[in-house]
Amino acid sequence: MGRKPIDSEPTRYTTFILLLMGLFSCTVVYIFTSAVIRPAENSAVDRTLTVEDGGGGTGGGEECCSGVESFELWGDAVKWGSDFKVNSSKECCKACKDMCTGNHGPCLCDTWVFCGDKNACGDKFGECWLKKQKDTLAPDKKDAGNKIMWTSGIVFGKGEGIIALETEFGAIHVKLLPECSPRSVFNILDLLGFRHCAGCQFFRAETRGQIWDAHGDHIKDASFGPPYALLQGTFGAQGTALDEVSREFCPEIRRGSVAWVGSGPEFFISLANHQEWKKAYTVFGYVLPEDMQIVEKIAQLPTKFDVWTGVNVTVLENPVALKLRRIKSSNVI
Template sequence: MGRKPNDSEPTRCATMILLVMGLFSCTVVYIFMSAVMRPTGNSAVERLAADDAEFGSGGGGGGVEGGGCCNGIESFELWGAAVKWGSDFKVKSSKECCEACKDMCTGNHGPCLCDTWVFCGDEKACGDKFGECWLKKQKDTLSPDKMDEGDKSMWTSGIVFGKGEGIVALETEFGAIHVKLLPECSPHSVFNILELLRFRHCAGCQFFRAETRGQVWDARGDHIKDASFGPPYGLLQGTLGAEGIPFETVPSEFCPEIRRGSVAWVGSGPEFFISLANHQEWKNAYTVFGYVLPEDLKIVEKIAQLPTKSDIWTGVNVTILENPVPLNVRRIKSSNDDLNLSR
């Protein structure tokens, strides 16, 4: 005789089935919500940091060429909260002091633990402070706190920008061109740019010369074999000489080979250019103070293709914009809401 089925067995099975279905439903909902709420990795800040990393910043920037830079400004002291006291930390040179700061700025994301270094290298003037290396942290890296400036200061100072930091925008009607600054390479130049950030407008700042790559350079900026070296010259030229804002002419600083995306002065400024090509033929002739983040080169290309007219400058055939493009130098902030790269 078969055993009579237990009335409680179906109940237990039904309960188990409902429990499994519930767990499955929760898992599906969790996976869906995680996919919706998880950062995509394409936020404005993340894309800026990624482009920045591609060009090798956080140790001088500007690609391989700028990686070894460690320059500062003599007779100039930057203030800030000390993260390493110079009275307890002495080194042999300003470069060694700079490198110590950069060593605290090796992370892939976020601000550096040290963004300012101050060194006393004049044995006579420094006295018992000779060799002191103060490592500091600014409240605002785009507006560093200056203590002393001029011939009487015995200090040499410099700043360091980490990945995603030290990026300013050249705003135009065609969009914002984001430029990573290179303070370790061209400190005088960068402080000129930081000075412009203090002002709301940059009246008179504009792009006025535009030349495509033509049939001389390919899309990567490499020179085409057996082609001439211009014209056209593959560049966008303008001025950062703003009306009513004094501009200090800059000394020759970081003069690497000009690469596609390099931002450099014409002479001692305030005229500058953005290169759309790799110009090995220019033989390290121009001070580079920044580079355009890769995704914004399309905006530079767009402006370079605007209507132009021919002219001759000191015997050189050039093309100038029929209608100059005004620009403004603006700081960017670190939150997604403060960035709009589509502008």
């Protein structure tokens, strides 16, 4: 049987070429748009935390094992570094975490100290000291600075490393992630040492609206805000200066993620899973699931409209004061 006229070879090649040109055009447009809608870090738009400015969070089951360079922690040694050498700070951290197996309370090791600068360390190069603190929420710091040759980190076991953000509506318990964002966590631990947190508050509240369901999942064909499903606050206590935190752990933002806005001291708690935010925010903890009802309650308080750098937001009519409180170890996660 003869071939139909519409199946001619020239027509087929023309269609194929047009398809390639279309795909190339779409790729160029996508790259250009991504660059435009993602502002530079610490820009004015960054404060609004909308879909336009990117984001980050706690998804993907990523394994963290990070510490702080040029920083030395003391503590009672449970494994002497002079007898235990490894190839990297990550291996040293993992050796400490391996002593936290099971669900039997505190870790046998909660602090690791590694010497990784071959020139500065000399015969101590590769030493991995595993230690135990008397108080994991107030680790014993020896020194910090460019002349310190050690890299140090802490590990929280089951029921440890949990702080409370106390409000008039209840305490929001947050599990800190020192293996992921160590500098951020040390900042928070420093705040715990103060008896007050004057000026610490939640000031912006955005509900899930009709955009995300109760589990934080995005509803098909819905927009991505406003509202933007977050509760924003600050740890900028009056008379207390927090160190600026450089970018650390930036996975996908999930419901319950607690992350810095820029380099702090402003932070936010996410009420939803924000896959549309492109992993730009440092996550340093997560709210225990049972306390998300308190976060939701605050987010539903009376708000008023405002405009931040051209973006419509909702801020609380009456900001909610908060203070940080340490809690004793428990059997929670």
